[in-house]
Amino acid sequence: MVGLISGVRKNSLAEQAGIQPGDKLLAVDGVQVKDIIELSFCTSDYAVELELEGPDGQRRQLHIDKYPDEDLGLEFEAAVFDKVSTCYNKCIFCFVDQMIPGMRPGLYVRDDDYRLSFLYGNFITLTNMKDADFERIISTHMTPLYVSVHATDPEVRCQMMKNRFAGELMPKLRRLFDAGIQVHTQIVCCPGYNDGEVLAKTFADLYALHPSVLTMAVVPVGLTKHREALHPLRTFMKEEAAAIVDQAALWQKQCREETGKSFIYLGDEFYLLAGREVPLAEWYDGFPQLENGIGLTRTFIDEWRKECGKLQGWKPTAPAVIPVGESAYQVLQPLMEKFNCRFGAQHRFAAVPNLFFGGKVNVTGLLTAGDILSAVQEQRIILPSVVLNNDQLFLDDKSLEQFKQAYPGRVELAKDAKELLHLLLER
Numbered sequence: 001m002v003g004l005i006s007g008v009r010k011n012s013l014a015e016q017a018g019i020q021p022g023d024k025l026l027a028v029d030g031v032q033v034k035d036i037i038e039l040s041f042c043t044s045d046y047a048v049e050l051e052l053e054g055p056d057g058q059r060r061q062l063h064i065d066k067y068p069d070e071d072l073g074l075e076f077e078a079a080v081f082d083k084v085s086t087c088y089n090k091c092i093f094c095f096v097d098q099m100i101p102g103m104r105p106g107l108y109v110r111d112d113d114y115r116l117s118f119l120y121g122n123f124i125t126l127t128n129m130k131d132a133d134f135e136r137i138i139s140t141h142m143t144p145l146y147v148s149v150h151a152t153d154p155e156v157r158c159q160m161m162k163n164r165f166a167g168e169l170m171p172k173l174r175r176l177f178d179a180g181i182q183v184h185t186q187i188v189c190c191p192g193y194n195d196g197e198v199l200a201k202t203f204a205d206l207y208a209l210h211p212s213v214l215t216m217a218v219v220p221v222g223l224t225k226h227r228e229a230l231h232p233l234r235t236f237m238k239e240e241a242a243a244i245v246d247q248a249a250l251w252q253k254q255c256r257e258e259t260g261k262s263f264i265y266l267g268d269e270f271y272l273l274a275g276r277e278v279p280l281a282e283w284y285d286g287f288p289q290l291e292n293g294i295g296l297t298r299t300f301i302d303e304w305r306k307e308c309g310k311l312q313g314w315k316p317t318a319p320a321v322i323p324v325g326e327s328a329y330q331v332l333q334p335l336m337e338k339f340n341c342r343f344g345a346q347h348r349f350a351a352v353p354n355l356f357f358g359g360k361v362n363v364t365g366l367l368t369a370g371d372i373l374s375a376v377q378e379q380r381i382i383l384p385s386v387v388l389n390n391d392q393l394f395l396d397d398k399s400l401e402q403f404k405q406a407y408p409g410r411v412e413l414a415k416d417a418k419e420l421l422h423l424l425l426e427r
Contacts, residue, residue, distance in 0.1 A: 012073020225358025316345030
């Protein structure tokens with residue numbers, strides 16, 4: 001149970017004490033801390049005693065005087081120093097089960113750890129938690145958490161997650177709510193399983209628990225072509241997606257009249273599949289589940305239009321192509337056509353078929369280096385940064401440097417609409 005130090009902030013207490021990247025934190029005041037949450041509690045006093053181990057295996061003790069709650073300035077390779085709690089469910093829709101060998105290592109991790117939920121918004125199921133876990137959440141007031149619900153009907157949840165204990169969700173939620181812990185929730189919606197009346201019950205049950213339940217996100221199941229021997233599932237048809245959009249709009253209207261917020265939010269894919277406009281920004285209430293793909297399209301469109309209005313008198317740069325998923329293309333290319341007419345530019349978005357995962361997967365964030373290289377071979381390409389992780393790796397475990405070596409032209413990156421526009425235009 002050690003924390004590998006990956007960085008030491010400049011002019012921090014840790015730097016002054018001689019701590020360096022590569023050192024391992026073994027204990028604080030004689031206590032082996034399990035994660036950065038516990039570390040923050042253990043280092044909140046006037047002084048701390050640290051036990052460290054250098055890359056050479058040599059151990060040393062450090063005494064650091066500090067102000068209460070003054071940060072040491074340490075960064076760690078991982079937020080959890082002991083073993084990450086993993087998922088023991090066998091969900092019929094699990095995306096990890098649809099992975100093949102040779103992809104980015106992190107894609108095979110089935111984390112179900114409440115600490116990562118609190119720190120990073122990872123969704124947990126509450127099925128693997130012990131009393132001690134609940135007690136720690138409550139005693140340290142880890143709120144909000146992010147919970148994968150899928151269905152509040154106990155029988156349906158057990159069926160979908162293939163875990164006979166999955167139906168115990170509501171009592172566990174109430175235990176958290178009684179202690180003042182709030183949650184954001186997620187439903188991975190599968191046709192014929194948790195849509196229709198089951199989805200209506202889930203909405204009613206969760207909305208009745210507002211504001212302990214802060215939000216309810218509904219995202220469509222994602223299916224790849226790699227489903228050999230897996231549970232038979234299908235994606236939503238256009239008319240089914242439209243029905244969910246219409247029903248959600250009625251629920252949102254009710255919620256806004258009663259609470260001032262929409263409460264329930266749909267994944268962008270529902271609107272794109274149904275051929276409907278995504279809601280206006282105010283219907284997203286500050287985008288509380290943006291990392292879950294809820295409202296990404298709206299934020300891009302609004303930022304694009306806002307930034308375009310600031311670029312009077314700018315001229316286009318060399319023609320560029322921006323690879324995107326097929327679902328995003330139908331929304332983004334009309335924006336680009338208007339942009340090109342206005343500025344006299346020759347840029348374009350390119351719809352990249354996802355051959356790696358299969359035709360049912362069409363979002364930009366799941367494009368691989370191989371598919372992009374197969375679809376685009378031009379002088380200049382601007383990659384959406386969402387296709388890379390923090391280590392600059394594509395899903396198929398190809399690095400950005402490998403991509404640049406294989407691509408015949410200039411390669412650039414843009415993380416959002418503003419960065420993209422500043423690459424498409426110059427003063």
